[in-house]
Amino acid sequence: xxxxxxxxxxxxxxxxxxxxxxxxxxxxxxxxxxxxxxxxxxxxxxxxxxxxxxxxxxxxxxxxxxxxxxxxxxxxxxxxxxxxxxxxxxxxxxxxxxxxxxxxxxxxxxxxxxxxxxxxxxxxxxxxxxxxxxxxxxxxxxxxxxxxxxxxxxxxxxxxxxxxxxxxxxxxxxxxxxxxxxxxxxxxxxxxxxxxxxxxxxxxxxxxxxxxxxxxxxxxxxxxxxxxxxxxxxxxxxxxxxxxxxxxxxxxxxxxxxxxxxxxxxxxxxxxxxxxxxxxxxxxxxxxxxxxxxxxxxxxxxxxxxxxxxxxxxxxxxxxxxxxxxxxxxxxxxxx
Numbered sequence: 133x134x135x136x137x138x139x140x141x142x143x144x145x146x147x148x149x150x151x152x153x154x155x156x157x158x159x160x161x162x163x164x165x166x167x168x169x170x171x172x173x174x175x176x177x178x179x180x181x182x183x184x185x186x187x188x189x190x191x192x193x194x195x196x197x198x199x200x201x202x203x204x205x206x207x208x209x210x211x212x213x214x215x216x217x218x219x220x221x222x223x224x225x226x227x228x229x230x231x232x233x234x235x236x237x238x239x240x241x242x243x244x245x246x247x248x249x250x251x252x253x254x255x256x257x258x259x260x261x262x263x264x265x266x267x268x269x270x271x272x273x274x275x276x277x278x279x280x281x282x283x284x285x286x287x288x289x290x291x292x293x294x295x296x297x298x299x300x301x302x303x304x305x306x307x308x309x310x311x312x313x314x315x316x317x318x319x320x321x322x323x324x325x326x327x328x329x330x331x332x333x334x335x336x337x338x339x340x341x342x343x344x345x346x347x348x349x350x351x352x353x354x355x356x357x358x359x360x361x362x363x364x365x366x367x368x369x370x371x372x373x374x375x376x377x378x379x380x381x382x383x384x385x386x387x388x389x390x391x392x393x394x395x396x397x398x399x400x401x402x403x404x405x406x407x408x409x410x411x412x413x414x415x416x417x418x419x420x421x422x423x424x425x426x427x428x429x430x431x432x433x434x435x436x437x438x439x440x441x442x443x444x445x446x447x448x449x450x451x452x453x454x455x456x457x458x459x460x461x462x463x464x465x466x467x468x
Contacts (some may be wrong), residue, residue, distance in 0.1 A: 136168060142163075147180055147189070151186075206384040219420040224243065224245040253372060266295050267295070268324045270298060272311055272312065318421035323360055327375065332447060334347075339453060357437070362433050365450045369429070373442075375424075375441040386410055388414045432458045
């Protein structure tokens, strides 16, 4: 059988291994086991190492390594802070303290007391919503259980139905991740359920109530999951009804979460496949449970996984009173 020839796929493999610090002697055995001729293989690898293209790529890699060092600084500093594996709870911190200690510091916090004047806290329950809005048509995410990529493919799971029908699914079907009203459905539901926003106060200490995007509604049964991902903005999660478990991973731990596409990973934060994702053991995972009346600040870039522990209603916000434009500088809407 003739020896195989080097095609672009094998040359990419050689280049990747050279970038990872491979030498002729460390790369050669693998190629020889594939049947490549020894002399031609040595020349191919030596040419890759000596190539000016490789030299240019190596300089870029060195710049990335310098940035990795900066991330490592922040990782270590985050672990030094006492209570670093807990999310602090603060009762209605004034704006300057919130901005200094959390927003600008890129640290999560649970704020209590900031939603005490919300009519929604005393009104929003499935029975009330059914009686008040049951005949409205809403949009939801449906049949999520049939697709392990339900979050990435969220546009394919849009369904419209009477709100009463959806509420019956939520309260009558037990824990499930199959149907969920999420921020991805907000365009339709903001109109269909417009009166709901009269029950919400925009928390002027932190939020800009004049902003066009006033908030996003999340409503579903116990067991609904938002898989591990990061956002491109800072976010508030305002819990109105039920409880949610949130698993947080600092933005600077991005090297350990197996980020494969855009802002997503295939790591299941509650059932980690350790053989596939051993590096996830090095990530700092912080658990927090939020209940009615609690406001969780999710810093931009922080990875988070969310599971509803009960039938749950949440409102999320991005309309902060200070600059929250972090998506303009983001370019990696693709495989990484």
